[in-house]
Amino acid sequence: MTEADEDRADALFHALADRTRRDIMRRVLAGEHSVSTLAARYDMSFAAVQKHVAVLEKAGLLTKRRSGREQLASGDVQAVRSVASLLTDLEQVWRGRIARIDDLIALDTTQQANTDQEG
Amino acid sequence: MTEADEDRADALFHALADRTRRDIMRRVLAGEHSVSTLAARYDMSFAAVQKHVAVLEKAGLLTKRRSGREQLASGDVQAVRSVASLLTDLEQVWRGRIARIDDLIALDTTQQANTDQEG
DNA sequence: ACAACGTACAACTGATTGGTTGTATGTTGG
DNA sequence: CCAACATACAACCAATCAGTTGTACGTTGT
Numbered sequence: 001m002t003e004a005d006e007d008r009a010d011a012l013f014h015a016l017a018d019r020t021r022r023d024i025m026r027r028v029l030a031g032e033h034s035v036s037t038l039a040a041r042y043d044m045s046f047a048a049v050q051k052h053v054a055v056l057e058k059a060g061l062l063t064k065r066r067s068g069r070e071q072l073a074s075g076d077v078q079a080v081r082s083v084a085s086l087l088t089d090l091e092q093v094w095r096g097r098i099a100r101i102d103d104l105i106a107l108d109t110t111q112q113a114n115t116d117q118e119g
Numbered sequence: 120m121t122e123a124d125e126d127r128a129d130a131l132f133h134a135l136a137d138r139t140r141r142d143i144m145r146r147v148l149a150g151e152h153s154v155s156t157l158a159a160r161y162d163m164s165f166a167a168v169q170k171h172v173a174v175l176e177k178a179g180l181l182t183k184r185r186s187g188r189e190q191l192a193s194g195d196v197q198a199v200r201s202v203a204s205l206l207t208d209l210e211q212v213w214r215g216r217i218a219r220i221d222d223l224i225a226l227d228t229t230q231q232a233n234t235d236q237e238g
Numbered sequence: 239a240c241a242a243c244g245t246a247c248a249a250c251t252g253a254t255t256g257g258t259t260g261t262a263t264g265t266t267g268g
Numbered sequence: 269c270c271a272a273c274a275t276a277c278a279a280c281c282a283a284t285c286a287g288t289t290g291t292a293c294g295t296t297g298t
Contacts, residue, residue: 044287097150
């Protein structure tokens with residue numbers, strides 16, 4: 001509803017709108033991984049992967065924890081669920097449309113019943 | 120899994136990563152709207168809104184139907200659900216992580232039980 | 239101590255995005 | 269017929285994006 005919520009939704013969907021980032025999410029939801037461990041899996045520079053991780057972190061989809069010289073990334077399943085709930089909100093809008101159509105049908109059959117009585 | 124699936128996921132998340140487009144989705148999930156009716160609601164040019172509708176259409180989130188000189192847009196709730204299912208797939212990865220942790224704990228308590236027996 | 243490792247960050251590039259205006263095409267109502 | 273309407277589409281612009289390379293800095297193991 002609020003502006004900040006829309007900003008957050010923008011960030012969440014944008015973060016997930018990239019296959020490398022979705023793949024990173026799969027890995028960090030499965031378990032903690034250092035940025036360099038992640039970077040080793042992709043055919044791009046370390047810095048590029050680091051940027052992807054930063055996008056996911058800013059969106060709140062993962063958190064980082066220092067362990068010595070490594071930065072361990074871990075996926076936040078609650079953030080993933082919050083995106084899912086944005087979609088169920090959308091689906092609820094659709095349910096409202098169906099309910100309204102049902103009401104119209106109900107109203108129409110009532111009118112028909114009245115017409116039947118009159119006839 | 121496949122390349123085409125990733126392309127589709129990219130398009131779906133990207134389409135939803137814009138507040139104007141999410142708002143358009145709310146309207147067209149609630150009922151059919153012509154492009155100009157939609158455009159009237161936003162503080163931007165008709166062409167801009169038309170582009171947003173095109174992005175949503177290419178992603179498969181809405182369909183258009185001609186009615187005389189108007190183009191009526193309607194939201195596709197199944198496409199919205201398909202995005203939600205991508206997220207539950209992600210959540211399943213996380214559940215696997217938890218299951219593995221549980222296994223480790225179970226293994227550990229078994230070892231402790233053995234140690235208790237030995238002691 | 240120091241070399242190798244893991245990370246952070248800045249600067250740059252080409253591609254894409256979200257917006258604009260302008261023009262062309264089809265549709266409708268009087 | 270024709271004016272108003274609804275749409276489509278191209279060209280353009282500023283901003284953002286995804287990638288690169290280079291540099292700097294803290295950490296670790298020998």
